[in-house]
Amino acid sequence: MKRDPLEGQYFGKWKVLSYDGCYNHKKSYYFCLCTGCGEVHRVRADKMKSGKSTQCTACARKQRNSEVKGSVME
């Protein structure tokens, strides 16, 4: 299977660092830096490309919380 070279590309807050491998029914995974918090996570390529994954779960949670609270910042 041909893989897309995603290294160096951005998907939302993700910056793709390097290819990891194929797991779970030939889904491609990449090591990605979450530019929101600086953590590196393994992310599924198809989720990034489809826009379903744009940041790590911690940042997604933070974003949801800030949306609920509106303009009130901690």
Ligand SMILES: [Zn+2]
């Ligand atoms: Zn993050």
